[in-house]
Amino acid sequence: MNVRGRVIVTGIGKSGIVARKMTATLTSTGTPALFLHPADAGHGDLGMVTPDDVVLMLSHSGESTELGPIIQYCKRFAIPLIGLTARTQSTVAEAADICILMPEVREACPNMLAPTTSTTLQMAFGDALAMSLMEMRGFSADDFHKFHPMGRLGAQLVKVRELMAAGADVPKVPEDASLLDATIEMTRARLGGTAVVDRGGKLIGAFTDGDLRRAVTGKQNLTDAIGRFMTATPLAVAPDELASEALRLMHERNITLLFVCDKDRLVGALHMHDLLHAGVA
Template identity: 45%
Template sequence: MKKTVDPLSSVTQALTHFQNGLGQMQEALSSPDLSAAVAGAADLIFNMKGRLILSGIGKSGHIARKLAATFASTGTPAFFVHASEASHGDLGMIQGDDVLLLLSWSGETREMADIIAYGIRFDVPIIGITGRTGSTLASKSRFPLVLPKAAEACPHNLAPTTSTLLQLAMGDALAVTLLQMRGFTEESFRNFHPGGKLGSALMPVRDIMHKGDELPLVPLDAPVIEVISEISAKGFGIVGMQNADGSLAGVITDGDIRRYLESNASGTLQSVIGEARAGMLMTKGGITIEPDRLCARALNVMQTKRITAAFVMEADRPVGLITVHQLLQMGVA
């Protein structure tokens, strides 16, 4: 029989447990023991010659597997080894210049015994993330990261919920710390994340920009009719006006054309379109983008400035064109 539960109230209570647990962890970080262990762990991982090996069992194992992916994608070579499989041959994956990051909330997980013993025997340094100060994992770790015993969100205080959140938070915080220590840049992210939306967002504009004959460009002294023709032919809603040396003097958009025609509605067609020169309508300079600017940043600039297209400039000359529609179509957001 289904028990009547108020979902909103239940979720709110769980979130309160999580907030309290994270608050306790922040307070614990002010203690000399934990703060020194965190700093030592970060330095140990940063200076290692090998890889960061993460392991755990049950819910801690799932967290360890996720953390291995986070470390690996942010510049720290890392992979997950299942503690049970380690006892059946996978210990051979662990080398002397590696570092072990082991997760066990109790610190007494039976399946972890062999990997802990292996680390001690072959002098592979151990960092332990646990919830018990006097546990086997804490005592065998070079840097024990002992987290506070926060109450689980489970009403029976049994299902790993708050505890796994704290393990995840500590591991992610270490990964972010190492990212900063390595000077890991957006370009570095692009190297590790070439696929999906993140890959598109971190791609430089030069890789996707329209270029060559696709560019809508006319001379600075071109007649307005030529500008209209170029806008229609290229379909970007914008035309670049070039000086004699090829540099960009300014831009004209289809909106500029409409406003010009509206303000000169009383003139003859020959005088308004046939005789007028483009320089009379253009906006000098305009908003431009550098070729190496990341697509995500280019989109932010264009949306902030409320423009739909921008020329890509190199040495004062237009070498490409990028549009908001193009970026959104690629999944950049």
């Protein structure tokens, strides 16, 4: 938590694969980390390790010879070394400034040789470490989204303000508009509806394609006030609401358009197509 630099995670073989995963989880949850391959360390990659860093070394046996150059480097330049091993009398355990002792466990392999149970424990420790640091840092869903802008995870954390239409793209008419005015505005914006606002910009109604179809089935005058046909106090969401929550509301209410309000004042419009296009589900 107090390291000024990065967590340098290293290991060889199956422990190295776990170390890579541990590095990725730490990095994506607010703890800067790098994976250092032991085979490359002695060929120049030790240059990525600085006195501000801490090295986290994974080795079940604690005797992997490939780790030797990294241990020597840490000792020479007083870089904190944390060893994650199951052997108290091993090279890694004795060299480490802090030794995290893992339990001696029977491997699931029928020959009790292939790393299986031991690597599962390493993985669990890495996840626990990352989650503990997340809690200590107060790492939020917003922070998570900054590091995961792509893919399904990123889509589920997108806020309404990132996808909504804003400014002149938001269809709206004043409360004294006519049915014709609302129809023209709805056609211009092509979102399937228009907001109705009072003089202060407060959302007071919504007029949609469905309202228009119901209006034209009767003998209505196009100059009639839109207030006769609009849906009063329509459903709206806040700009900082999750887009996934907005989509849930649309499915729940069987609608395709939501207006976005900041303290009752209209600031945007969100169509279901925009949500689906962005991968929100």
